[in-house]
Amino acid sequence: MNIGEIARRAGVSRSTVSYVLSGKRAVSEGTRQRIQAVIDELGYRPNASARALREGRTHTLGLVIPPASQRLTDMQLGFVASVVEAAARVDLDVLLSPSGGDHDRSFERIVSGRRVDGVILMEIRLEDDRVSRLQQTGLPFVTIGRTADPHDTAWVDVDYAGLIARCVEHLADLGHRHVALVNRSAELVAAGYGPGHRALAGFTAAVADRGLTGVEVCCGDDAAAGEACVEQLLAAHPELTAIATVNEAALPGMQRALDAAGLVVPRDFSITGVAARHWAEDFRPPLTAADVPIVEMGTEAVTLLLESIATPGAARRHRLYIPPVSLRSSTGPVPRR
Amino acid sequence: MNIGEIARRAGVSRSTVSYVLSGKRAVSEGTRQRIQAVIDELGYRPNASARALREGRTHTLGLVIPPASQRLTDMQLGFVASVVEAAARVDLDVLLSPSGGDHDRSFERIVSGRRVDGVILMEIRLEDDRVSRLQQTGLPFVTIGRTADPHDTAWVDVDYAGLIARCVEHLADLGHRHVALVNRSAELVAAGYGPGHRALAGFTAAVADRGLTGVEVCCGDDAAAGEACVEQLLAAHPELTAIATVNEAALPGMQRALDAAGLVVPRDFSITGVAARHWAEDFRPPLTAADVPIVEMGTEAVTLLLESIATPGAARRHRLYIPPVSLRSSTGPVPRR
DNA sequence: TTGTAAGCGTTATCAT
DNA sequence: ATGATAACGCTTACAA
Numbered sequence: 001m002n003i004g005e006i007a008r009r010a011g012v013s014r015s016t017v018s019y020v021l022s023g024k025r026a027v028s029e030g031t032r033q034r035i036q037a038v039i040d041e042l043g044y045r046p047n048a049s050a051r052a053l054r055e056g057r058t059h060t061l062g063l064v065i066p067p068a069s070q071r072l073t074d075m076q077l078g079f080v081a082s083v084v085e086a087a088a089r090v091d092l093d094v095l096l097s098p099s100g101g102d103h104d105r106s107f108e109r110i111v112s113g114r115r116v117d118g119v120i121l122m123e124i125r126l127e128d129d130r131v132s133r134l135q136q137t138g139l140p141f142v143t144i145g146r147t148a149d150p151h152d153t154a155w156v157d158v159d160y161a162g163l164i165a166r167c168v169e170h171l172a173d174l175g176h177r178h179v180a181l182v183n184r185s186a187e188l189v190a191a192g193y194g195p196g197h198r199a200l201a202g203f204t205a206a207v208a209d210r211g212l213t214g215v216e217v218c219c220g221d222d223a224a225a226g227e228a229c230v231e232q233l234l235a236a237h238p239e240l241t242a243i244a245t246v247n248e249a250a251l252p253g254m255q256r257a258l259d260a261a262g263l264v265v266p267r268d269f270s271i272t273g274v275a276a277r278h279w280a281e282d283f284r285p286p287l288t289a290a291d292v293p294i295v296e297m298g299t300e301a302v303t304l305l306l307e308s309i310a311t312p313g314a315a316r317r318h319r320l321y322i323p324p325v326s327l328r329s330s331t332g333p334v335p336r337r
Numbered sequence: 338m339n340i341g342e343i344a345r346r347a348g349v350s351r352s353t354v355s356y357v358l359s360g361k362r363a364v365s366e367g368t369r370q371r372i373q374a375v376i377d378e379l380g381y382r383p384n385a386s387a388r389a390l391r392e393g394r395t396h397t398l399g400l401v402i403p404p405a406s407q408r409l410t411d412m413q414l415g416f417v418a419s420v421v422e423a424a425a426r427v428d429l430d431v432l433l434s435p436s437g438g439d440h441d442r443s444f445e446r447i448v449s450g451r452r453v454d455g456v457i458l459m460e461i462r463l464e465d466d467r468v469s470r471l472q473q474t475g476l477p478f479v480t481i482g483r484t485a486d487p488h489d490t491a492w493v494d495v496d497y498a499g500l501i502a503r504c505v506e507h508l509a510d511l512g513h514r515h516v517a518l519v520n521r522s523a524e525l526v527a528a529g530y531g532p533g534h535r536a537l538a539g540f541t542a543a544v545a546d547r548g549l550t551g552v553e554v555c556c557g558d559d560a561a562a563g564e565a566c567v568e569q570l571l572a573a574h575p576e577l578t579a580i581a582t583v584n585e586a587a588l589p590g591m592q593r594a595l596d597a598a599g600l601v602v603p604r605d606f607s608i609t610g611v612a613a614r615h616w617a618e619d620f621r622p623p624l625t626a627a628d629v630p631i632v633e634m635g636t637e638a639v640t641l642l643l644e645s646i647a648t649p650g651a652a653r654r655h656r657l658y659i660p661p662v663s664l665r666s667s668t669g670p671v672p673r674r
Numbered sequence: 675t676t677g678t679a680a681g682c683g684t685t686a687t688c689a690t
Numbered sequence: 691a692t693g694a695t696a697a698c699g700c701t702t703a704c705a706a
Contacts, residue, residue, distance in 0.1 A: 002683055013693045018685060025686095028691060048450040049395065050683035052386035053698050060432070067422070077414045084433050085404070088443045093452065094433045095397070096421050106425045112382040114699095115430065223619045252589060256621065282560045284593065339699055350677045355701055362702090365675060387699035390682050451683095 006044050010035045021046065060093045061305060062116035064107060064130065066123045067098045073221055073249055075276055075294060079122055079144055082298025090306070092117075099130070111137050118305045120144065124155075125192040140308035142301045145194050146318070154304045154316040156297045158323070160195045160246060160274060161202030163290040166325055167244040167272045168206035168214075170288070174242075175334035176270060178213050180233055182226070182245035182254065186218035199246045199274070215240070219250050226250025230257035241269060241334050248275035251283055266332030272325070285329035293321055343381050347372045358383065397430045398642060399453035401444060401467065403460045404435045410558055410586055412613055412631060416459055416481055419635025427643070429454075436467070448474050455642045457481065461492075462529040477645035479638045482531050483655070491641045491653040493634045495660070497532045497583060497611060498539030500627040503662055504581040504609045505543035505551075507625070511579075512671035513607060515550050517570055519563070519582035519591065523555035536583045536611070552577070556587050563587025567594035578606060578671050585612035588620055603669030609662070622666035630658055 007014045012031060019025040020035045027035075038044075052058040063083055066072065072080075084094045095116055099107035110116055111134060121130055124145035131153070134141045142154040164181065171179050181203040183189060189196035200216055207214035215237055219229040229250065233240060234257070245254070254271065263269040265285060272288045280287040300319055308316065344351045349368060356362040357372045364372075375381075389395040400420055403409065409417075421431045432453055436444035447453055448471060458467055461482035468490070471478045483492040501518065508516050518540040520526060526533035537553055544551035552574055556566040566587065570577065571594070582591070591608065600606040602622060609625045617624040637656055645653065 003685095004683075014684080015686080015694080016692060019692090022685080026691070031691085043449060045445065045449040046685095047390070047683050048446070048452045049386045049389035050698090051685080053384070053390050053682090053700085054684045054686085056698075058386065063433075065421070072414065072418055074411075077409065077417075080414075080417070080433075081409055081435075084402070084435050088435050091442060091446070093443065093446065096400075096417075096431045096433060098418075098421050098425050105428060106430065108382065109385070109428070109430065112380060113385040115385045222615070252619065278559070282589065340701095341699080351700080352678080352702075353676060356676090359701080363675075368676085383701095384699050387682090388701080390684085390698090391700045391702090393682075 001042060001044055003044075003046065006035065006038050006042070009042075010038045057117055058115060059091065060095050060116045061087050061302070062095050062097055062110040062119040064097045064099050064110070064119060064121045067100050074279070075248065075292065076122060078276060078294035079298045079301075082295045083120055083302055086299040086302040090302075092302075107133075111139055118142070118309045120301050120305055124194055126194055126197060127192055140305060140312065142305045142308065144297060144301055147194070150318065152316050153318070154308050155318045156300050156304065156321070157318075158195070158274065158290075158292050158297075158321045159198075161198040161205075162322055163274050163325070164199045164202040164244055164246065165206035165209075166290070167274070168203060168212070169210065170272060170325060170331065171242045171244065171270060172206075172210040172212060174270065174331060176212070176242040177334070178237065178239045179207065179215075179242045179244060180237065180240055181214065181216040182229060182233075182243055182247050182250060182273075183216055183218045184247050185220045185225075188221075189218055195246055203244065213239075219245075219247050221247060221249040223250065223253035223256070226253030227257045227260075228253070230254045231260070234261050234263075242331070243269075243271045243273075245271070245273035245275075248273075248279040251275065251279055251287070255283060265330050268335050270331040270334075272331050280326070280328065283330060288325065288328045288331040290323045290325045293323055297321060338379060338381055340381075340383065343372065343375050343379070346379075347375045394454055395452060396428065397432050397453045398424050398639070399432050399434055399447040399456040401434045401436050401447070401456060401458045404437050411616070412585065412629065413459060415613060415631035416635045416638075419632040420457055420639055423636040423639040427639075429639075444470075448476055455479070455646045457638050457642060461531055463531055463534060464529055477642060477649065479642045479645065481634060481638050484531070487655065489653050490655070491645050492655045493637050493641065493658070494655075495532070495611065495627075495629050495634075495658045496535075498535040498542075499659055500611050500662070501536045501539040501581055501583065502543035502546075503627070504611070505540060505549070506547065507609060507662060507668065508579045508581065508607060509543075509547040509549060511607065511668060513549070513579040514671070515574065515576045516544065516552075516579045516581060517574065517577055518551065518553040519566060519570075519580055519584050519587060519610075520553060520555045521584050522557045522562075525558075526555055532583055540581065550576075556582075556584050558584060558586040560587065560590035560593070563590030564594045564597075565590070567591045568597070571598050571600075579668070580606075580608045580610075582608070582610035582612075585610075585616040588612065588616055588624070592620060602667050605672050607668040607671075609668050617663070617665065620667060625662065625665045625668045627660045627662045630660055634658060 097106045118140035121143045126148040146155040146157045184196045274290045277291040280289040434443045455477035458480045461480045463485040479491040483494045521533045611627045614628040617626040
């Protein structure tokens with residue numbers, strides 16, 4: 001079933017059918033209806049490959065996700081869902097590529113096979129090969145997260161440094177003097193994963209600024225790691241009265257470790273950080289936290305990508321999200337011991 | 338950059354370049370190397386649309402996911418990740434389509450625009466419009482989950498009925514007489530979502546078989562719903578001593594409600610069900626449960642789809658997973674009250 | 675061993 | 691208001 005067949009059945013030329021489809025040229029109402037009837041009857045839709053070849057546009061976006069070998073986090077999956085949704089709203093399809101480095105076959109297929117009109121990159125490192133590769137090819141792209149030097153590049157990101165600093169300040173205001181940062185996994189931080197580094201930087205700066213003592217630990221992205229991590233933390237630093245964290249997936253475990261230690265939140269211990277809203281709300285008591293606006297970020301990434309595609313020459317925009325720290329019930333005045 | 342340009346620079350014809358790329362015709366070592374050098378130098382890769390148009394194959398699979406309006410569950414996301422991974426392993430790309438009904442634009446683009454070689458469908462209902470639509474178009478497809486009558490259709494599924502029955506039997510063997518089934522959300526069940534119906538059927542049959550009293554409740558797919566649900570269940574049915582569930586996302590909340598009621602698992606109350614392994618292992622104490630083999634299922638779905646694509650005429654295969662109920666620590670003898 | 679050319683299904687330019 | 695046709699980049703049957 002192709003456009004020629006439709007034309008034949010409607011007794012017109014292929015171009016007329018094409019123009020009925022696109023509306024780019026006036027077609028008399030009579031023939032228009034006749035053609036449309038044939039199209040509807042046969043359920044005809046133009047061949048996407050032929051159209052892409054001819055137009056030089058695939059109407060498809062590439063979304064590069066971390067290889068699933070390590071289970072994707074809720075936040076990453078939230079980005080995927082919101083990007084796909086936002087793309088669907090403007091009739092764009094999304095092609096997934098699970099790629100870590102830049103020698104990945106899947107990644108190369110996407111960037112150099114003209115399979116997509118642009119790419120959204122997740123899980124960005126401070127130095128990221130994929131970003132350089134994309135810059136070199138000239139394919140429009142947007143990153144969720146940003147490199148160390150995101151000069152003239154389109155991105156959306158959360159201000160982890162500023163937000164963690166704000167959390168520490170909040171704790172300091174409540175009288176806490178000994179606080180810990182529970183960071184993301186050691187591997188991620190070692191690989192130069194931005195949020196891990198920026199959270200640490202913000203933590204260190206705020207702790208120094210307020211004259212607190214701070215300890216930072218890395219922690220795997222799951223409940224079991226969170227439990228072990230807080231357990232060790234409490235044992236090694238009994239003076240600790242508060243934690244700030246960017247590791248939402250570890251929260252349930254952290255909660256268990258606090259419970260096990262007989263610590264009641266927020267009476268005996270405060271905890272706060274940066275997390276997706278549902279993680280914060282699922283915490284008991286609900287977590288005082290800056291809520292990462294996952295859906296907005298995914299949506300904005302698509303918007304920025306469409307801009308980059310539409311205006312190849314123009315300067316690239318970006319958006320740094322600084323969501324407010326929502327006061328819930330997990331932080332309180334430092335306990336008197 | 339196209340194949341003609343490579344041919345020009347290497348001083349050969351386009352077909353020779355094509356044959357070097359595909360290896361479908363012998364090319365003398367000298368010219369082969371010369372051509373390969375040019376290809377490497379320019380980082381050339383064939384245009385995917387042109388190739389798809391010519392070959393009639395896109396080397397792309399479609400993956401239909403539920404619209405993200407309701408947050409995707411961990412299990413759904415696990416399927417996405419494993420399908421993408423399995424496809425990447427055989428150099429296939431995956432196009433995502435967030436579609437509920439069959440009038441979805443994204444779904445129609447995928448199935449009738451020749452954008453993919455085959456489709457994997459998730460979140461199957463007992464009567465599913467998308468399945469009929471796909472059958473009608475003749476596009477190869479595999480479902481994760483199955484319809485009421487999955488005749489000559491390729492699918493992978495978990496035997497929810499059998500597994501829940503087995504859970505109930507396990508509870509009966511431990512002396513429990515009053516058990517509850519915590520099902521998926523009422524909307525899902527009302528929409529004819531297979532696992533919900535089959536879990537209920539298995540539960541009802543096993544309860545009757547063992548002469549127990551059973552109560553079934555629907556529950557939203559999140560912790561808050563699980564908490565509320567168990568709270569109400571305990572209030573309305575104080576005689577209950579055990580729960581079987583297929584709602585993994587509600588588990589953390591169910592745990593909280595049990596804690597709040599002062600019930601110690603498994604001493605005072607038993608709980609078991611069907612869940613992904615990490616949910617079972619994150620439960621305290623670890624949940625006795627049949628672990629849904631998410632990765633295997635996603636991988637097998639891709640395998641079956643490739644078969645369907647390769648042998649259009651052949652009978653369709655399917656695979657029903659019946660994972661063993663892993664004995665962990667959340668079930669015990671019925672308490673004496 | 676290599677080259678020539680047709681054709682995949684579209685869209686858009688140029689005619690009429 | 692509509693039709694004929696070239697071109698998009700590739701693969702492959704056919705020639706040489």
